[in-house]
Amino acid sequence: MNKLKTGFIYTLLSMVAFISLFPFLWMLISMTNKSVDISQGRLLPGGHLFENISKLFENYDIGSALFNSFFIAVVATVLCLIISSLAGYGFEIYRSKGKDIVFNILLLSLMIPFAALMVPLFRLFGGISQVFPAIGIDTLYAVILPYVTTAFFIFLFRQNTKMFSRELIEAARMDGLSEIGIFFRIYMPAMKNTFAAAGIISFMNNWNNYLWPLVVLQSPDIKTIPLLISNLGSGYSPDYGVIYTAIVIGTIPTALIFFFLQRYFVEGMTGSVKG
Amino acid sequence: MGLKLNRSIIGWFFASLSILLISMFYFYPMLQALILSFKSGMGANLEFTGLDNYVRLFNDPVAMIALRNTFIYLIFQVPFMILLAMFFSVLLNNPNLKFRGFFRTAIFLPSVISLVAYSVIFKYLFSTEGIVNDFLLKLSIISEPIEWLMDPFWAKVLIIIAITWRWTGYNMIFYLAGLQNVDKSIYEAAKIDGANSIQQFFYITIPMLKPIILFTAITSTIGTLQLFDEPMNITGGGPGNETLTISQYIYNISFEYTPDFGYAAAVSFIIVILTVVFSIIQFKIGGEKD
Amino acid sequence: MKKWKIIFTAILLMVVMAACSSENQSNGNAEGNLEPDVITAWAWDPLFNIAALELAEKRYDQVDEDFQLEIIENAQKDIVQKLNTGLSSGTLNGMPNIVLIEDYRAQSFLQAYPDAFYDISEYINIDDFADYKKAPTSFDGKQYGLPFDTGVTGLYLRTDYLEEAGYTPEDLTNITWDEFIEVGKDIVDKTGKSMISLNPNDPDHLRHMIQTTGQWFTKEDGETIDIAGNEAVKQALQVYKTMLEEGIAKTNSDWSSRLADFNSGKVVSVATGNWMTPSIKAEESQSGKWTVVPIPRLSVDGAVNASNLGGSSLYVLNIPGKEKAAEFLASTFGSDNDFYEELVTEVGAIGTYLPALDGEAFNQTDEFFANQTVTADLVEWMKEIPNVNYGMHTYAIMDIFTGELQNYRSGKDIDEVLNDAQQQAEAQLN
Structure with a gap:
């Protein structure tokens, strides 16, 4: 009976994994084919990998696009993890009627489609450009700023803080730790799986962000990966081989981040509270 | 004090x-x-029109279709995806399972896919002569090919399949992280009391994960009410307007047609109002005590 | 937990370092736009529009060697979004001096942002350009656009399939769409191929069918909706449905499968704009098997065998540097015959500047098309394209139509379809 159950679970997971991974397999195959074959749905690897790669690197500055995307994603993620977790922690641990109201108001900011905010936000950054051109329109900081803290992550941290043991805090207070010390030395290490999850999601969101960077970045030398991929498809006769090559290169960083951070989702990693 | x-x-x-x-x-x-949202006009020629945009909205057949479609996605997709994400996270949290890292990565990866690849591949797989139809025909599940992209019903099903494919792994992450924050001693105690794994799931895991379930339910609801990528890139809102969502309609009013940012803003605030209503309901059901 | 701290510190350090290095980068750009030393241009398609701008810059070096043009490649939909966001927010920071806009969208930009574009009437002579380009590129008596890319249509045919069915390209030359369907049925029977590939979710064929009659979805003012009782619109829909029902058309669901349908030899013909030529030629093994004949017309009085699909023009924004930008465009795209000869030879772009079109370079034969003088033929048809004011609502109406086409295919009466489309359009676009 148990064997049957185990067999069923493995079969199910393998099928799900296949369905999930099939499009990625297709991407990998397509980056080795030439455009005409790809649009005809060729499912076999071809011999055009190096040609596609060299075409991509010769015609497009993919190196600087990778750097820009990486810079945006890392800076936004690191800041977001600190600022949002502080807020999520603050709202839950020092809960009060007033804070609950403010928290609910903050959630409102998630509820409007970004397309509706774009024009006012662009105007805001137009104003910022007049005073601080270094963080205004056409800079990487303008891409990052609206994402250094979002209600989504504050909400995530607050919900996870609900599962955090208050006894640990009381014990730390007894030991004479300051409130900020408790946050950094007790809470952060204990919640590292939540930080890992938030880190993955934030990195991915920022890496894949399209609409806002599109609008706010103008110069060709500060494009991000999604903008570059969008450009590749801009022609009347797009070269799908090159497009897939760029897509694969653009997918690798997020996949790697996930791969390295997923060990925090393994049971038995928690429990150690010492900083 | x-x-x-x-x-x-x-x-x-x-x-x-x-x-x-x-x-x-x-x-x-x-x-x-x-x-x-209280102004209207083409591009930069905006004039104050009071509540006209909101009146126009309720008489706009396309907006109503978009609203209907969005609700269909919300009702059928969100609960299904959340249950699925929870199911996978519990399966993958089992320390005795082999290749956990591989399965986890596999299920998560769809959420990192590039939109270009996403749209091309889904259209290719689900075209009338595509692999999915081939497969279903061979298994005799269907007797003639399904027109996934051309049929109003199946196009909606396709959108639901696509969202589920892309976002289940994303939601699974929150559960996996949440599960690590659950106190292990509770399970030990339950085992001693003779609770089987299904009982453990319903009497320990679900109550303990309540804050996370609430989080994913609310954020998925918000995501679905603002659904844009899938209809835009896979069906283009078609056939007709049968898969159009409110967010795509906002985009069309702002960029695809001669822009009327005032009306687009008014449509956006309908999403805000709906999301607020749904979130309050979910907070109440989720048993948040104030 | 030390390891964790080290990783964290390392990331922070990297961020700080990266921050410093990118600071220098962004400073230079932020000022780039106050200084009209460099003229910027936004366009899409590297093989076509971008290449044309590059060529123009190279030639303009002889006129003004200090002139610097920065060409920024953006996808068309990206340009539309960036331009709309920038212009409507009133923040002209980062807007380009020159921008390429599709003709169908031009009126919507010109009328939605009245002060945003620069009147170039004094820089060019609009009568030098193909007639059908005038209405989309001008507004209120002022000339804003420099007509560039043509979307002249042709019927691309597989001669080997025709031969197999016992036909010659002449049998499909200067015909109506009804005749196309008749001949098509026979060819489909004999070859087992489809005659044409259509995407009912993006029925762009309707647009070039309707333009053969010199009519549009709106009256000449570009605003009054003209759908109910419009014979051209009615016929186009009927032809479209018949092609799908009679089995002479197969369907595709996106751009890539549309290309695949002709590249893999599934269809006998492609009815589209001349910009499709490079995609057709991409399948080198089909060299010599293609020819191009004039596009079929609708059976409406006055309809001609010439039409347009897409096509775009260059616009100058009303910001510092506008005179410089206009002079550059006028002296290249606006008057330079040699530029256009070089353009057709090197880039394969035809343009719509009439004085240049009789040049030697336009009479080259093309091996892929069995030594047909394709370019010269397209130029001839281009001169015949009826002048149509696309107005501001082409894409909004197309979306309404796509919905109604769906209803029509599932059995709704044609007149009802047209009346409903008329009502919807009036309600939505008042």
Whole structure:
């Protein structure tokens, strides 16, 4: 009976994994084919990998696009993890009627489609450009700023803080730790799986962000990966081989981040509270 | 008392930077969008028209179709995906399972896919002569090919399949992280009391994960009410307007047609109102005590 | 937990370092736009529009060697979004001096942002350009656009399939769409191929069918909706449905499968704009098997065998540097015959500047098309394209139509379809 159950679970997971991974397999195959074959749905690897790669690197500055995307994603993620977790922690641990109201108001900011905010936000950054051109329109900081803290992550941290043991805090207070010390030395290490999850999601969101960077970045030398991929498809006769090559290169960083951070989702990693 | 007040201020201090930044980059533009929603006109020629946009909205057949479609996705897709994500996270949390890392990565990866690849591949797989139809025909599940992209019903099913494919792994992450925060000793105690794994799931895991379930339910609802990528890239809102969502309609009013940003803002605030209503309901069901 | 701290510190350090290095980068750009030393241009398609701008810059070096043009490649939909966001927010920071806009969208930009574009009437002579380009590129008596890319249509045919069915390209030359369907049925029977590939979710064929009659979805003012009782619109829908029902058309669901349908030899013909030529030629093994004949017309009085699909023009924004930008465009795209000869030879772009079109370079034969003088033929048809004011609502109406086409295919009466489309359009676009 148990064997049957185990067999069923493995079969199910393998099928799900296949369905999930099939499009990625297709991407990998397509980056080795030439455009005409790809649009005809060729499912076999071809011999055009190096040609596609060299075409991509010769015609497009993919190196600087990778750097820009990486810079945006890392800076936004690191800041977001600190600022949002502080807020999520603050709202839950020092809960009060007033804070609950403010928290609910903050959630409102998630509820409007970004397309509706774009024009006012662009105007805001137009104003910022007049005073601080270094963080205004056409800079990487303008891409990052609206994402250094979002209600989504504050909400995530607050919900996870609900599962955090208050006894640990009381014990730390007894030991004479300051409130900020408790946050950094007790809470952060204990919640590292939540930080890992938030880190993955934030990195991915920022890496894949399209609409806002599109609008706010103008110069060709500060494009991000999604903008570059969008450009590749801009022609009347797009070269799908090159497009897939760029897509694969653009997918690798997020996949790697996930791969390295997923060990925090393994049971038995928690429990150690010492900083 | 003094200590408590002091801590309350520390709490505000912890949240202050977030409050400041969100006010600046979200609430200020939101307020401007609200003002904009009382104006109408092409591009830069905006005039104050009071509530006209909102009246127009309720008489706009396309907006109503978009609203209907969005509700269909919401009702059928969100509960299904959340259950699925929870199911996978519990399966993959089992320390005795082999290749966990591989399965986890496999299920998560769809959420990192590039939109270009996403749209091309789904259209290819689900075209009338595509692999999916081939497969279903061979298994005799269907007797003639399904017109996934051309049929109003199946196009909606396709959108639901696509969202589920892309976002289940994303939601699974929150559960996996949440599961690590559950106190292991509770399970040990339950085992000693003779609870089997199904009982453990319903009587321990689900109640313990309640905050996370609430989080994914609300954020998925928000995501679905703002659904854009899938209809835009896979079906283009078609056939007809049968898969069009409100967000795509907002995009069309702002960029695809001669822009009327005032009307687009008014449509956006319908999403805001709906999301608020749904979130309040979910908070109540989720048993958040104030 | 030390390891964790080290990783964290390392990331922070990297961020700080990266921050410093990118600071220098962004400073230079932020000022780039106050200084009209460099003229910027936004366009899409590297093989076509971008290449044309590059060529123009190279030639303009002889006129003004200090002139610097920065060409920024953006996808068309990206340009539309960036331009709309920038212009409507009133923040002209970062807007380009020159921008390429599709003709169908031009009126919507010109009328939605009245002060945003620069009147170039004095820089070019609009009568030098193909007639059908005038209405989309001008507004209120002022000339804003420099007509560039043509979307002249042709019927691309597989001669080997025709031969197999016992036909010659002449049998499909200067015919109506009804005749196309008749001949098509026979060819489909004999070859087992489809005659044409259509995407009912993006029925762009309707647009070039209707333009053969010189009519549009709106009256000449570009605003009054003209759908109910419009014979051209009615016929186009009927032809479209018949092609799908009679089995002479197969369906595709996106751009890539549309290309695949002709590259893999599934269809006998492609009815589209001349910009499709490079995609057709991409399948080198089909060299010599293609020819191009004039596009079929609708059976409406006055309809001609010439039409347009897509096509775009260059616009100058009303910001510092506008005179410089206009002079550059006028002296290249606006008057330079040699430029256009070089353009057709090197880039394969035809343009719509009439004085250049009789040049030697336009009479080259093309091996892929069995030594047909394809370019010269397209130029001839281009001169015949009826002048149509696309107005501001082409894409909004197309979306309404796509919905109604769906209803029509599932059995709704044609007149009802047209009346409903008329009502919807009036309600939505008042």
